Amino acid sequence: MEHTPHVLVVGAGPAGLATAVSAARHGAQVLVVERHLGTSIHPRASGLSTRTMEIFRSWGVADTVRPVSSAVIPRVASGTTLADPDLTENPLGFPLPREALAVSPSAPACCPQDHLEPVLLDAARRAGAVVSFSTELTDLAVHDGGAWARLRDTATGETSVVRSRFVVGADGPRSRVRAALGIGTTYLGGLGRHVQMLFRADLSPVLGGTRHGLYALSHPDATGLLIAFGTQGGTDRWGYARPCPADDDIPADEAEWTTLLRTATGIPALAPEYLGSAVFDLDAGLATASRAGAAFLVGDAAHRMTPAGAVGLNTAVHDGHGLGWKLAWAVQGRAGEALLASYVAERRPVGERNARRSVRPGVPDPADGMVGDLGTRYASPVLAADPPALVAPEDLAAAPGERAPHVWVGVDGRRCSTLDLWDGRLTLVTAEAGWRRAADELALAAPSLADPRGRLARAYRLEHGGAVLVRPDGYVAWRRDEPAADPVTALRDAVALALGLGPPAGAARDPFAAWDAAKDPLAARVDEAAPALAPV
Known part of the structure; x- marks a missing residue:
């Protein structure tokens, strides 16, 4: 079987789905492939910036995101334990609603990624994108005129070929698309190895009705971060993360986790319901390029960030929003190469800036808060x-x-x-x-x-x-x-x-003239002979 979409997006996380929504809403035929069975089952990131909510408003999904978000104060509360009567409040990188609404029709939200992705998936499909899960990229070849990819259905083993005008790598920090393009990465630093336990528990005995987005707890026997990840079934869902430089620092069993959580929360009889744990390195990196011919990188494939500052998911959404419409207009002959080139000129500096900021937590930066979120001035050929x-x-x-x-x-x-x-x-x-x-x-x-x-x-x-x-x-x-x-x-x-x-080669070009695909160098040419596909 062969498919010929205008745009092939590899990866159905926030970056890939945002790219798909933007491209499909502007008239492109979009195929999204994702190797996992469905959207994320983990909360991962949760802070949605003012600009991200503006974008969701323009797509008509902001009012769907709000109900699946957590009602929290967008600040970090610090203390010895949750029961500390002297918890102090500090900025988390997001404005309070009244601050945001002074310059925007939208305010930030705290929506865990496993709640957000189904909303974006529905938006992509309603816009006309085709999203195929359990589908992995196995081979890829790209040049300036298009991309050829071989896909495999992980359930049946069947393969298919896609010939597209553009391919977008939205497949995370270990991107197969990036590897196939021969693009390397530069390590920018990190915050060390951490372990996180996701659990449900009623913390109202110490929190009352107030919730902050993040709690930084400094008890010597339970130092860590407590993260609000939304409410399911009427019970609070939380993530508790702490450094684990050595394997011995990882709690051995649920009994050890319970001891840690009872100490951290200050609730001696706390009985958590455990949902799963994960160990991960909080590293940041930058792809050495964000584009190769007809291929583009977005999100973590282009710039990996640590959770500090909560900029990773937001930067990914902004990438996809900014790239998708450009691909759609180019493939329809409404835009030229300079508009495609503007993606790298405009978004790469932002990605690098935010990735570098993410390895300097607590260090003031001119791009902190709404200045970086709403006040970035682009420079590009267009x-x-x-x-x-x-x-x-x-x-x-x-x-x-x-x-x-x-x-x-x-x-x-x-x-x-x-x-x-x-x-x-x-x-x-x-x-x-x-x-x-x-x-x-x-x-x-x-x-x-x-x-x-x-x-x-x-x-x-x-x-x-x-x-x-x-x-x-x-x-x-x-x-x-x-x-x-x-x-x-x-x-x-x-x-x-x-x-x-x-004007090309001294001849004036009328941007309002009818599109002639045969004369447009950016038109898809799926009748070209495919180059040899390289495994990824």
Whole structure:
């Protein structure tokens, strides 16, 4: 059997599913393969940042994520034990809801990965992606024009071949895709080996009705971290992690775990229900490249992070969100090579920054908190942008490369955030008649936005008749502060830049012209002879 999707995604964790949702929502035919039987059965990561929840809002799944999230304070509480009357509270890397809602329509959430992945899986399938579990990648060949992969059904042993325009490695820190591409990794450091026990127990005798996302406990006989992993069946589910540099540091049996947990919680009669334990190394690393021809790496395949700062899952989702629409537009002939190249230019620096931060817990960094989450300014070949920088969210000013600011506006009589306007299209934000006529002539979205108090005009700096072009991922591609003598040409050039459709070899290219697959170097060519597949 042979499949010919536009995009093959290897791995159905948060990075792979986010890529699939983004690509499928923008019209690509997507096949996701995952070697495991289903979505994660382990809670793994749980902190969802403000930006991640904004992305989920744009996909229509934020209201599904909230009910399966934990109701916790996004802070770390520190003390000797849970029963310590003098627990102190410190930042965990996430803002309080009121802080987030001052600059965003969304607030962070604490959703364990085993609760989140089924939501993203459903979103991917509803968008049209095909997701196949118990399917592993066995062979892969890639060049600039496409990818050929051999897959094996782990239940039946049957094999099939996939010929796709693009392949995305979202298969974790031991990525088979990365290995097949010959891409190495650079070790960035780590926080040592740890063991974690997942358990259910009622901790209300010491916690009451209050829950923090993380507890750092320093009792000399039970030093460790207690992590809130959501509620199932009315009983709290927790993870208890502690260092284990030597095998002798790993509790030998449930009786030893019970002794540790009773000490750590300060509940002498605690009777935990044990769900399973795991030993893991908290390491960080960076792939030496994030792209090879038609192949791209996202998430842990591109940049592995420790849990410190809770940036790993969020960075993975942001990778997939930023890459998926670019692949979809390129395969449809709506975008050029420069837009594909922008994925590496925009996302790799963020991945490296966050990976390096994750091995320096407790060391202040300019990218901490909402600044890194919402205030990263991209620089790439498709942005008329200043050099990359970090901008405080409240200072975002609709400059190229920045996340477009959140402002409440009126659209057709209903109140919505500007962030609700971007998904699926390029959008022009302007109130000036000339720009609006140009957008109409070019069939470009330019919604009429009610702004009675002038907040939009101030936030986007439109007071002098300017215009702002926003990409489907919510980042500003281009702006002009005043009207243009020839707004149609100016806007046409802006769109060509934003989509990587610059003039090839001295000939002008019309980004609004009909797509001719035979003439487009980015079109899928599944009739090409497949190169020899290499085992992975």
